[in-house]
Amino acid sequence: MVQMFHGLSRYDYLVKECLNAHALNDSAPFPQVFGRLFHENPVTGNLSTSHIVDAFDALVETMRTDEINDGPADAGMTFLGQFVDHDVTLDAQSAIGTRIDPRSIRNIRTPNLDLDCVYGDGPEATPFLYSPDHEGFMLMGREDNPNDLPRNCKGRALIGDPRNDENIIVSQIQGAFIQLHNILMSHVEEEDDTAKDVHDCAAMGIRSEIWSEVVAPKLMGFEQVRRFIRLHYQWIVLHEMLPAFVDQKIIDHVLAHDPFPNAPIMPAEFSGAAYRFGHATVQPTYKLKKGGDPVHLFEMLGFSPRGTESDIEMRMFFDVAGTAAQKALPVGIEMADTLFQLPGNIVGGGLEWNGHEIPLEQARKLGLRNILRDRSALKLASGQQAAAKLGLDALAPPTALTDHHIDKTPLWFYCLQEASEKGKGRLTGVGGHIVASVIIRLLRLDPESVLNLHHFEPWHGFGGADCTMGRMMEYVETHRDHVTHREDLFCG
Template sequence: MTKMPHGMSRYDTLLKEALHNCDMAAAPALPQVFGYLLGRNPITGNLDHAEIVEAFIALVDGMQTSALTPGPAEAGQTFFGQFIDHDITLDATSQLGTHTDPATIRNVRTPNLDLDCVYGDGPEASPHLYAQSPDQEGFLLFGREGSPNDLPRNDKGRALIGDPRNDENILVSQIQGAFIKLHNILMSKVVDDAALRDAVFHCAEDGVRSEVWHRMLPEGLERFEKVRRFIRLHYQWLVLHDFLPAFVDQACIDLALRTDPFGADAPIMPAEFSVAAYRFGHATVQPTYDINGHKKAAQLFALHGFGPRGPEWDMDMSLFFGTHAQKALPVGPKMAKTLFALPDNVAHGDADWNGVTIDEVHAKKLGLRNILRDRTTIQLPSGQQVSRHLGLPELPAPTVLADRHITKTPLWFYCLQEAAERGEGRLTGVGGTIVASVFARLLKLDRESVLHLHGFRPWGGFGPRFSCAAMMEYVDDNAHAIHDAKELYCGPATTREAEPAE
């Protein structure tokens, strides 16, 4: 909270700069990427800032709950959603820390569901992610001595992955690790198993002109590119058919696939999505998780990353995905107590909000940070404004706001309120339409996406019903098949002491 205004991430800072400091209509800095669905909504009215903060604190305090009711989604889907977020959102700085002025950007990549957080820019442009031995060309580095399921790391313990944010906690890092292992498994099996090779290559070649594979690929990378596309297509299928239905009303998904609810000219990455609707995941976080048979009831903020992880923290994926998995909390306006006292490495000290001092106790409340970012940093439309735009019946402002003369609900809270009152623990209405429409549009705009392969069916080798659970089970069952796995190890032999489980 002290280094960036209101705890903003670098992505938030980029978004703010792009939206506020550029005339998007006259000279768009980030054409068709960032923007509003409805436009800016600055604070108006006669209430002073202290009164507004007081009202928002009262709203957030009413969200805290100890009644942890399981929701419809598996616990792992919360962190798969975080992994997806890191795949589709852009960062304001390069991995080398070079500052980028958003006003100077003209040719920014679109935020596709392409797993660049796993693959980077491929073996030629991101060689630090890949094995250097000619015998393992196209294999991703993975594991290290003493911890074979940890991410590859440099000698300082930093993860060598496409997006460093995927090492921020041990749950997201191991979802990242599962995709790396899946790649290396398939890279090995397409050599050993002719039937599997035919299935993988046939899937990868679907919808791509044959000359692409024979004329446009660097020498020696055909196997890599076909395995990568095979995994990308299955990942996109998981987002559309496993992740989204876990958290979003299916009617909203179907509508977004049939049409563009916000129009064909809507921004690819709307502020209403990234700052409000997609932050629904905060309400689904459990305060503790059973990691495996030994690490039980581990507190969320003990699961920190950004350093070497020991094998005692290896996740039992069946506890996070599948029939016997722990459950995420339902999407709704209630949050676990853990998120009302963020650790010092996330929020530390008092905060200043338009001249109003917010003491550290309140500054550590994640819900308040979300709402203040919404109302002042990005200035999003209210939930009622978006609802009216979509022709949906409006929910009234919560009593705690209405009694303080605030009649419009911050969009993030409105999406959660809808989920509880109308969505049975899933996003619906405004929130469901925003989230579903963004993912549908990402897939529609990518001409090579799974959405354009009308006969696509997941590979039968994953089992009768493809899902995150099926993929994780396949990875666990076949990790032994990776060729020369120890040759892919990278990182220090020592492991940082982990926080004890409660």
């Protein structure tokens, strides 16, 4: 038996050790800590903490809106973006009011676009995600609702990242990937034409003898299906999700020339600021089904068994051949009023920063929480400082700050300001460069990613060259009953 590194699945070992010294990051796994793109930017000057908090609160209040304007992205892209975030980052250490060096923060997720939030560490290391009776199949659904997530006796979802159960939309994206895996595993078990397509796609870029030498025969089908889904997921992130939120000119520039060639794998500026653009794209209500009534965002909370009445139609969130999916709000400096009133099960009380008590009314504002984490914990560079480092013309700070004698804009707001003033509802400038460079670098440094398979073509079952999230979700919804051992896989 081939010796494996502790904590690595056979597939991860395959990537790390067996690609002729061209594995991840020169045969080393991606470092699972955060880092900085720019120098630390501590709070300085004579302004009191209370004055600074009031200034940021005034800035965030300028964002509040109850006017709903459609942006360029499908509504589901907001939640796919959340799913991607949960696939590549989990900071369980930084907190508002507590200073911490990003280099000391462990990233609990592997910073690869590898769907570890779905697969965990594979059947051998995380067996609670998998059927004990049917090799390579994942637990899925419940008898009361086959489209819910598998759950334990307390109603907790049995998934690779518990955050993917926090609302019923991202929960069902998670569930759809699990269902897709089991659908394709069923084809592999039946050894039909789809199984051949899965095998041929999974084999791309990896010598056949490597598979037979490293992967246990009983897990061969599982590993092939996992790679097949990973490649199409990466394709969608690169070719659909990223352009939905980032100016295509910025993406093209980053593909040709990385603006941060020596950057950490997972910068705090990405996870703590730029990638939080999604908060500004959230609608206050969504229709779950065609013809249904709008449902308030905070009526869709998860972390408990979901009834069939809350099952969504994916065509309402991802466009399929003109089905007119709902739209996300444009990336920008307007934010739905809903996110200024986070409910009690999310925010249980006020905050404290440097001896200053931040009352519950302010603590419930998501935008203010983003800025306070930046300034109190992570000490991120301001938008103007980041623009200078990138050689870009800096935007002027908003009057809500200058009226409070603050002349530098927190990075999260600055990225949204660029999108409003220059990006036509998409990230551009500093925000666009940070988000595009991190996503693209994750793919570029992974030798078996879709970005490094130049002859890759998406599967015809997902639309071929027109592969989209909508078409993948349509495939799942059409074939979700085609799962062998289906009832055996229900849990909870």
